[in-house]
Amino acid sequence: MQILFILWMTLLPFLDTPTIAAAPTSVSSTGKNFCQIYGAVYLERDPLYKNTASYLVFLDEEEAFADMVVYRENNKLFADKEGIWYITPNRAFADHILYVTDKRNLADITVHFTDVRSSATCREQ
Template identity: 40%
Template sequence: MKTLALYFSLLTIGIICSSSVPANTTPKKLSIDYCEVYGAIYLEKDRSFADVRVYIEESEGLAKMQVFKEDNALYADKPGIWYITKNRNLANYRVYIEENRSFAQFSIYYIDNPSFAGCR
């Protein structure tokens, strides 16, 4: 009789606990607008750890974003201005450079003048 009561109480607790958990608990991967990628950037070596994947264009006309590499993190405050950091924990975004354009989320072109940096 005690075994039956224990079984019933465990079954009741299991039903109560399982009903409070949503059916779909897998986290959704948020898509990042490429114009929001600026600030401290860490160049990731592993694709699976990256927030975004980019392809470096050879032509400025084909790129979705013109990127200026800033030497000071304080000035990397607008779209297209990146401060490349060596510390992953200090980065705003982790970027993986794709070799193949079809795997990239967007393409970039490095420029020499910060006034032309930005997205299209």
Template identity: 45%
Template sequence: MLSFLLSWLLLLAPPAKAAPRGSLDPCKIFGSVYLEYDPSRRNSCFGTVYVEPEETFADLRVFVESNRLFADKTGLWYPADNREFADYTLYVTTDRSRADFAIHYIKVRSFAGCRSTN
């Protein structure tokens, strides 16, 4: 009986990585990130991202870490090889209007993070 109740509660619980549309905060994304390019798997991703060629228009400046342990602050991402082991799975779109937020890759670690709102 206990296992039945536990199974029922797990069934009712929302998925751990799901976020409602429009409530995605890119300033809270760090750690291991898997970028998905397959449109058929878009709905199973945490959010949709656009890779912005210009830093000025990006919501988040991303520095790619070579060690997963150092990806511990906003904008510091470690590229995950497998979507199952990533902290976040993001679908990459080529249409800016369909993205939840835009990123720009940078080469200097200290500049990583969210765009200033000043």
């Protein structure tokens, strides 16, 4: 019995033991870069489709507290930089689908719409 125990202790370091990999850490809380949202955007308001949206968005009236200041472009072709969105009426033609919530504490990002194209910006957290 002692010989088996000694043999087992000798071979233990050479046995293939499974290792558990650590989970990767993300830079932001959502793990995505919301500054890359531009182009055709569909604003979803139906709670049934909340889980299909990329982000939860709160539309803020104050520019000072918004994560993104967004300019609404009338032409989809010109919505080619961060903070410039073409709000599409059809979900099928959207590059990004965002769910609009009325609760600020549940939102991933806050958005303020501006009338000046040059003031469109993204403020990373």
